[in-house]
Amino acid sequence: MDVAHHRLTQARQLRGWSQRDLAEQVLVAGGREHVNVATSKKTVSRWEHGQVPDVVTQELLVKVFNLPEGEHLLAPWPLWLPAPDIPELYYPWTPRGTVEVLADSLRSGRMDRRGFVILSGVTLTTLLHDWLITEPEIVHAATGSGRRVGTAMISRIDERIADLQRADDTLGGGDLIGEAEAHLSLVTRLLSESSYTQAQGIRLYAQAADLARMAGWMRFDAGQHAAAQRYFHAALRSAHTSGDRLLGANILAFAAIQQYSVGNPHEADSMVRTAQAAVRGRSTPTVDAMLHARQARALAKTGDARRCHHALNQAVDCLNEGTSDDDPPWAYWVNRAEVDMLTGSCMLDLGDPARAQQKFAEAAAGYGPGYVRDHSLYLTRMATAQLQQKDLDRACDSAGQALSLTEHISSTRSTDHIRDFVELLAPYRTEAAARNFLDRAHTLLSV
Incomplete structure (x- = not known):
């Protein structure tokens, strides 16, 4: 079971609680109710790995999460636990609804540091279905309170999008998130407040989709999955409003990477099949x-x-x-x-x-030299393949090259791959090649 997606994990993380914190909350609730429980961090871990707490403990959890009495009787465990609220899902598939989703993603995305996905199962299926069958509402010329959008401004945004895409390939997204969000904020403000023609409006919505997709990708690269999904959702909405199905398919393809990377490969497959159908x-x-x-x-x-x-x-x-x-x-x-x-x-x-x-x-x-992050990722996977074939020296050499590349990029995803390889080296710690690599990894990544 993928613990990161367990409803209990999400519920306690929404409160900012560790497993130990939750265990202590249950003990306190038990004391108030004069119920003898022996909940520990290990107990919570077992729940998050699939064990179902008994009815008495579930009643205590209802109190811990401040839910209505009897909430645990309304749905099977753990479905009655609180889940992340995603109000953006309920906006209409209209230009105005898209602007609202873009604005909400910017507000929540910058604050959202939760390490789990918030769109899966029925909510994800509903989103894909709505995108696929809903006809885009025509983007009309707008007369806002701000000044008229000029052709030069739209062209400049196109240039910045292209620059950001290639910079992300080379530098990783960690140092570029702020820039992508700043440009997305600008485009969202233009859509909301400025005057523009129908053709300009279509271009602006497509630009917002590109920028939101990049912001989502960069947040994913930094391990911020909830924020990433909010941006991917906003990007999909904006691509839909622009009428660009290919752009929407590209967004789903990137969102699918996140899904299969966090343990949801079937949902990733569903996303890609939806894109292919579209x-x-x-x-x-x-x-x-x-x-x-x-x-x-x-x-x-x-x-x-x-x-x-x-x-x-x-x-x-x-x-x-x-x-x-x-x-x-x-x-x-x-x-x-x-x-x-x-x-x-x-x-x-x-x-x-x-x-x-x-x-x-x-x-x-x-x-080419412009794909530093991808090169680092695949060198680490090459190292894993070599290690599985018992070629320790070459594996450590490939991983060492990947480690050198990570010094020049800001990508949590890349360093996480190397940390995973470090764990695979545990049986070989006494070998010279492994010791040399592990010493470097400890110095650079503190592993």
Whole structure:
């Protein structure tokens, strides 16, 4: 069971409580009710790993979370526990509703540091369904209280979006989040207050979608999953209002990475399939290749090797059709090296480290210096594949290269990959290659 997604984990984190804090709260509640309980941090951990507390303890938890008496009788454990509130889901799929969602995502995203996803299950399915079937409302010219939006301003925002995308590839998102949010705030304010033509409005909503997607990606890269999802949701809304289905599909593809990375591969697969359905007949081979590759990653995480290989083959077939003048600007990174890297990651998940190492090596030559974060991630995965083949020296060398790259980027995701590799090295701590790498990792990452 993925503890990060357990309703109890989310409920206590909403209160800012550790497992020990919650255990103490239950003990205090038991004392007030003259009920003898022996709840400890380990007890809470067992609950979050699937054990169901007895009825008496659930009654105490109702009091601890300040819920109405008998709340635990209205739904099975743990569904009656408090969950994150997501008011943005209830705004209408209209231009005005989109502006409200953008504004709310900026307000909550900057404060939200919770380490769990808030959209899953029924709420996620409903969101995907609404995006897929709701016809976009026409964006009309607006006459706001602010000044008229000029063509030069919109062009400048386009330039900043392109710059941010490439800077994120090179530097990681940690140091760029503030800049992305500042530009998103500007575009949201223009949509809310300024005057613009219909054509300008459509461009502004598309720009907001690009910027919200980047803000979500950067928050995800920093491990801030709730904030990331709020931005992805806002981005999807804004792309929908702009009428750009391909842009919406790209947003879902990035959001799917978050889902399969935190242990929800089936939901990631659902997101990509929704995107594929939305763009069928209006896509390009490059975009289709990206979606097939993203689906393959999700399927590998589920262990579905047959469908994963099929999706990877489809991605390669699409790439072989070549680029198109209709390819959107954001698809600049979709190429054979990227698909090879994703193929290597799939093979690693499916338990074929030799094939994974081969694909990582094939892809490495195609990666330019502008993709520092991705290079670090895949070097760490290469190291894992080599370690699984008992090639300790080469594994530590690959991980060492990845560690060197992380000195130049701000990416929690990249350093987390290295921390995971450090744990894999535990059985080899006495070996010289492992000791040397672990000494460096301790100095740079304090692991």
